[in-house]
Amino acid sequence: MADMWITMGPQHPFSHGLWTLKIRADGEIVKEAEPVVGYLHRGWEKECENRTYPLIIPMADRLCYSASMTWAHVYCKVVEEALEVELSDRAKYLRVIADEICRIQSHLMWLAAMGTDLGNLTIFLWALREREFFLDLNVKLCGQRLTTNYPRIGGVRNDMPYLFERDCMRVVDRFEKVMWEIVAMMDGSSIFLSRMRGVGVINRKDAANYGLTGPVMRGSGVDFDIRRDDPYCNYDQLDWEVAVSKDGDAYARYAVRIEEMFQSCEIIRQAMVKLKGLPRTDPVRFKVPRKVPAGTHFARLEDPRGESLMYLISDGTDKPYRLKVRSPIFVNVSASKHFVEGVRIADIPAIMGTLDMCLGETDR
Amino acid sequence: MVDTKDFIEAPSVEHIAGDVTRVFSPNITVRKVAPRRVHFNCDREAIHGVCKYLRDALNFEQASSVCGVDWVDHLQVVYHLSNYSNGVMVEITVDVPNDDPHIDSVALIWEGADWHERETYELFGIIFDGHPKLERLLTPQNYEFFPFRKSYKLRGQQ
Numbered sequence: 001m002a003d004m005w006i007t008m009g010p011q012h013p014f015s016h017g018l019w020t021l022k023i024r025a026d027g028e029i030v031k032e033a034e035p036v037v038g039y040l041h042r043g044w045e046k047e048c049e050n051r052t053y054p055l056i057i058p059m060a061d062r063l064c065y066s067a068s069m070t071w072a073h074v075y076c077k078v079v080e081e082a083l084e085v086e087l088s089d090r091a092k093y094l095r096v097i098a099d100e101i102c103r104i105q106s107h108l109m110w111l112a113a114m115g116t117d118l119g120n121l122t123i124f125l126w127a128l129r130e131r132e133f134f135l136d137l138n139v140k141l142c143g144q145r146l147t148t149n150y151p152r153i154g155g156v157r158n159d160m161p162y163l164f165e166r167d168c169m170r171v172v173d174r175f176e177k178v179m180w181e182i183v184a185m186m187d188g189s190s191i192f193l194s195r196m197r198g199v200g201v202i203n204r205k206d207a208a209n210y211g212l213t214g215p216v217m218r219g220s221g222v223d224f225d226i227r228r229d230d231p232y233c234n235y236d237q238l239d240w241e242v243a244v245s246k247d248g249d250a251y252a253r254y255a256v257r258i259e260e261m262f263q264s265c266e267i268i269r270q271a272m273v274k275l276k277g278l279p280r281t282d283p284v285r286f287k288v289p290r291k292v293p294a295g296t297h298f299a300r301l302e303d304p305r306g307e308s309l310m311y312l313i314s315d316g317t318d319k320p321y322r323l324k325v326r327s328p329i330f331v332n333v334s335a336s337k338h339f340v341e342g343v344r345i346a347d348i349p350a351i352m353g354t355l356d357m358c359l360g361e362t363d364r
Numbered sequence: 365m366v367d368t369k370d371f372i373e374a375p376s377v378e379h380i381a382g383d384v385t386r387v388f389s390p391n392i393t394v395r396k397v398a399p400r401r402v403h404f405n406c407d408r409e410a411i412h413g414v415c416k417y418l419r420d421a422l423n424f425e426q427a428s429s430v431c432g433v434d435w436v437d438h439l440q441v442v443y444h445l446s447n448y449s450n451g452v453m454v455e456i457t458v459d460v461p462n463d464d465p466h467i468d469s470v471a472l473i474w475e476g477a478d479w480h481e482r483e484t485y486e487l488f489g490i491i492f493d494g495h496p497k498l499e500r501l502l503t504p505q506n507y508e509f510f511p512f513r514k515s516y517k518l519r520g521q522q
Contacts, residue, residue: 322433
């Protein structure tokens with residue numbers, strides 16, 4: 001049969017944002033694929049060169065709406081390394097709790113979107129209902145649902161509000177019970193399993209070479225998590241496990257994310273206990289100078305989607321000379337041609353759904 | 365990654381710094397060694413060999429990031445490479461002159477560097493020799509300028 005080029009996107013139900021997947025299909029089989037991005041390029045890194053350091057925190061939130069906490073965190077972290085500021089323990093644990101709330105709600109957003117791609121409309125409502133409880137925690141802690149603007153250079157904006165610990169524990173305890181119901185619904189569905197198992201397989205060697213990070217890489221058997229192996233913010237003082245699966249298919253990436261949500265609950269619970277043991281007088285935020293001494297620094301941390309890295313060059317003024325953002329999805333989507341080669345066209349939503357696309361941080 | 369298994373599984377930062385400088389001696393210097401971090405300065409003639417050595421002999425499986433910097437009197441390419449066995453990250457800075465902005469591509473060593481090099485090309489005008497497909501990625505194909513160079517002024521910038 002003659003080959004045919006099909007353009008999926010920029011407006012397509014599976015794309016979750018503006019990007020295009022051009023595929024060359026021979027009948028039902030994908031022979032070649034080419035992702036096209038750039039519809040949302042707004043020169044984020046260049047814009048930062050025109051702003052003072054504190055003004056970039058809300059901009060970093062907007063790199064990805066569902067991972068705003070971790071993006072603002074990695075930005076604050078790189079500036080803190082340049083200023084050689086060490087946070088107080090209280091600020092560290094508050095950041096851990098905020099990051100893990102962010103991770104759970106981001107994964108729930110992914111679960112809702114991916115389930116809908118596969119025709120499971122119930123999971124959309126269930127996951128978004130659970131996500132709303134975590135967004136309410138965000139409102140209590142930061143005053144905002146999504147673009148939280150919570151980390152500050154030298155700490156966090158505010159301490160926990162009154163009764164936050166009680167509310168947080170209620171939400172986490174409830175969520176763990178409901179998660180088992182969600183898992184039972186997904187894993188009990190033979191349609192879901194048959195669409196996810198054995199498609200989009202990436203082996204361990206290729207996963208590292210293609211630059212995949214985060215749950216996608218751990219789904220291929222690379223046992224690496226920056227929270228554990230390059231620790232920051234007292235993650236090394238908490239007892240939790242890295243979710244890894246060796247299968248490398250779409251189901252493995254799904255299973256890794258589900259397990260990560262359970263582990264995040266565990267981290268929140270332990271961080272809350274540690275936080276209670278700290279004196280109330282422990283400051284949440286240190287005053288830092290406006291001007292950053294000249295030098296080059298980089299910082300990385302574990303985003304819900306993978307490894308987010310920022311590289312800062314400061315020239316001694318109150319504005320950065322250059323700020324580079326390494327977005328995990330930018331690299332993951334560049335490998336999408338390897339994910340879909342040889343599969344059927346109908347499998348593409350199932351495979352690309354497990355990448356957890358976010359175009360704000362891809363195009364920057 | 366090589367299949368011969370002659371690479372060192374989890375090299376220490378001192379080992380990495382010593383080993384790389386010994387093999388590529390005049391072309392590479394260590395700028396800083398910190399816990400889990402090694403910073404190198406490298407000549408652009410040696411970068412391809414250094415990257416291949418880091419991958420094959422020292423088990424650096426991933427190129428996390430490749431980015432460009434415009435220092436006005438010269439350009440610069442910065443590589444961040446990750447090792448999964450021990451969490452070490454290596455930073456290599458390579459200076460590139462303004463009038464001859466060429467450097468060897470590492471996209472065939474780590475495929476993850478592919479789009480990073482394309483992005484650096486379109487935003488800074490640094491040409492990566494040997495790249496499989498060096499085209500504009502984020503900006504429109506008909507752009508004839510490089511928007512992240514310092515000569516391209518933003519509104520309100522001097």
